[in-house]
Amino acid sequence: MKQIAWWTEAIILIISFNPAHARGAELVSITEIRPLIEWVETRTNLMLLPRPKIFVSSEALSKLTDAVDSAESQNHQRIAAYRDGVILINEDYWHPGNIADESVVVHELVHYAQDVGGLHYACSNLREEEAYRMQNMFLLEHGERAFLDEADMDRLAVCH
Numbered sequence: 001m002k003q004i005a006w007w008t009e010a011i012i013l014i015i016s017f018n019p020a021h022a023r024g025a026e027l028v029s030i031t032e033i034r035p036l037i038e039w040v041e042t043r044t045n046l047m048l049l050p051r052p053k054i055f056v057s058s059e060a061l062s063k064l065t066d067a068v069d070s071a072e073s074q075n076h077q078r079i080a081a082y083r084d085g086v087i088l089i090n091e092d093y094w095h096p097g098n099i100a101d102e103s104v105v106v107h108e109l110v111h112y113a114q115d116v117g118g119l120h121y122a123c124s125n126l127r128e129e130e131a132y133r134m135q136n137m138f139l140l141e142h143g144e145r146a147f148l149d150e151a152d153m154d155r156l157a158v159c160h
């Protein structure tokens, strides 16, 4: 993986959007993702309150990522994104019970935990490093392969 994950979300942060107005946007019920929320709460020691809003909508997500270079297509931001208490998931990548899909939601929930906890990081890379580390942990705990290997993680955990 190239070292591009962090600035993708930096770009996402400055694009305004309202996912509720996107055609086809569907709010995922909190019940559906409660196990994921509780997993993140346990690992971060933070209560995710209020609960984040989670929308399944490829349209809202593509609006968010229009500004992102096509080289990003392998990146998880095409699959999901987080901003200001709202998580957007590409509907093509959301199958409840699918561990890989759920690990992406875990990643975005970690970003929400970072906001809720008022946590400060020296740079965006370190926010991403934590989210990917938790995503890897979730995958490994459920018998899947890590999303990023150790070399990728080491490259990510550096402020430039």
Ligand SMILES: [Zn+2]
Pocket (backbone or CB within 6 Å): 009, 107, 111, 128, 131
């Ligand atoms: Zn991220």
